[in-house]
Amino acid sequence: MTRAGFERVYREIFSFWDGIPEEDRDYICRNSDVFTYPKGKNIHDGSECSGVILVHSGSLRLYMMSDEGKEITLYRLHKGDMCMLSASCVINSITFDVFVDAEEDSECYVISGPAFAAAAERNPAVKIFALETAVGRFSDVMWVMQQILFMSMDKRLAIFLSDESARTGSDTVTLTHEQIARYMGSAREVVSRMLKYFANEGIVEVLRGGVTILDKKRLRQLTL
Amino acid sequence: MTRAGFERVYREIFSFWDGIPEEDRDYICRNSDVFTYPKGKNIHDGSECSGVILVHSGSLRLYMMSDEGKEITLYRLHKGDMCMLSASCVINSITFDVFVDAEEDSECYVISGPAFAAAAERNPAVKIFALETAVGRFSDVMWVMQQILFMSMDKRLAIFLSDESARTGSDTVTLTHEQIARYMGSAREVVSRMLKYFANEGIVEVLRGGVTILDKKRLRQLTL
Numbered sequence: 001m002t003r004a005g006f007e008r009v010y011r012e013i014f015s016f017w018d019g020i021p022e023e024d025r026d027y028i029c030r031n032s033d034v035f036t037y038p039k040g041k042n043i044h045d046g047s048e049c050s051g052v053i054l055v056h057s058g059s060l061r062l063y064m065m066s067d068e069g070k071e072i073t074l075y076r077l078h079k080g081d082m083c084m085l086s087a088s089c090v091i092n093s094i095t096f097d098v099f100v101d102a103e104e105d106s107e108c109y110v111i112s113g114p115a116f117a118a119a120a121e122r123n124p125a126v127k128i129f130a131l132e133t134a135v136g137r138f139s140d141v142m143w144v145m146q147q148i149l150f151m152s153m154d155k156r157l158a159i160f161l162s163d164e165s166a167r168t169g170s171d172t173v174t175l176t177h178e179q180i181a182r183y184m185g186s187a188r189e190v191v192s193r194m195l196k197y198f199a200n201e202g203i204v205e206v207l208r209g210g211v212t213i214l215d216k217k218r219l220r221q222l223t224l
Numbered sequence: 225m226t227r228a229g230f231e232r233v234y235r236e237i238f239s240f241w242d243g244i245p246e247e248d249r250d251y252i253c254r255n256s257d258v259f260t261y262p263k264g265k266n267i268h269d270g271s272e273c274s275g276v277i278l279v280h281s282g283s284l285r286l287y288m289m290s291d292e293g294k295e296i297t298l299y300r301l302h303k304g305d306m307c308m309l310s311a312s313c314v315i316n317s318i319t320f321d322v323f324v325d326a327e328e329d330s331e332c333y334v335i336s337g338p339a340f341a342a343a344a345e346r347n348p349a350v351k352i353f354a355l356e357t358a359v360g361r362f363s364d365v366m367w368v369m370q371q372i373l374f375m376s377m378d379k380r381l382a383i384f385l386s387d388e389s390a391r392t393g394s395d396t397v398t399l400t401h402e403q404i405a406r407y408m409g410s411a412r413e414v415v416s417r418m419l420k421y422f423a424n425e426g427i428v429e430v431l432r433g434g435v436t437i438l439d440k441k442r443l444r445q446l447t448l
Contacts, residue, residue: 064366066374093360096367124348131355135317138362142288142320145369149409150290185373 001109006032009109013054013082016125024119024126031115037102046097049089049113052130054082058106063099072148072185075140076103084133089113090120091134148185157194158222160184161204165213174210225333230256233333237278237306240349248343248350255339261326270321273313273337276354278306282330287323296372296409299364300327308357313337314344315358372409381418382446384408385428389437398434
């Protein structure tokens, strides 16, 4: 992409853009690149600073992984969202590792971590932006934690199905039980059991590779 | 406490102190107060901005609570530590509620949230300090989450007992099973069962209102 192309995107996204010197804007653009990731591709595994990732199309999934390979989805990033946790060299106080995968075919703009960090050192506004983005995700993660630790499984699954349906604008959630379990940080068996219960109640219909919501009203009641 | 007293404390704690104007230093000191909290007292319940809390003596416990009153300890604050999550008005992107209790009789310096926020608006260095403090705690919380979600109970309990013993400098951890469970985000029954197993193995001795570590080497092996 051209310098002008990056500039156009960054001016929209970065509240600090017009407040920093022309040479720093130039520096950030010169240290930017466009990447396309196929669905399922691991983009970041915590082992190095992968840079600041900005989603242009598709979606990314951010998750934690245990030594045994168990995953907990923390949040997903869609068009216009930015991943700062993949840029551990920008924010020193982040000492935990996260993984990032492309959930669909995705196109991303990636700013080199050291370059963004250098710009942040020179411009407090850039540093504040980076930290505020990270702290905002802290809130997301706390919400996930609250869900996992405190909420009953029927409520969690109902919320997940409602959110998915609202997000895609479809009554059918085209995810396997295995995928739903992974997004929810649960086990496939638990999700299957609960979906069977929902189906018996006439709330959903379980299809091959998907779940169709039949009774929106009762599903909504379960989320309360 | 006098203006000079606060000034002495803040110069030690706040890396930004000498870099902000005298009038802002004065403003922060004038909006500071000393509070003493008896053991067990709830200091912050998320309903309002309680300000920036600096622990001078004693210790505070930060936790999440479910609708049903189940608690998960996120971390504890000791002498010199600072609580930024209790000052929701300073960091807008924090949208979750935490609770803070005095775990021992504690003396704290509290800076009014709105005053600190105003100083942060005028001085990027203050804002960066606040955000970095919050992001640092993000790492602590992720560690707790990893423990709770991924780690086996024997390992978690061994780590908890080792840490407690190291912290207090005593082989006896004077906490009830109920208290240990609360700190670990687990259930009393689970902790009691695991302590019984440790006792049968000769690793600990379970006393009334406490646990004495008998075999440090084996306890340490369990933490690995």
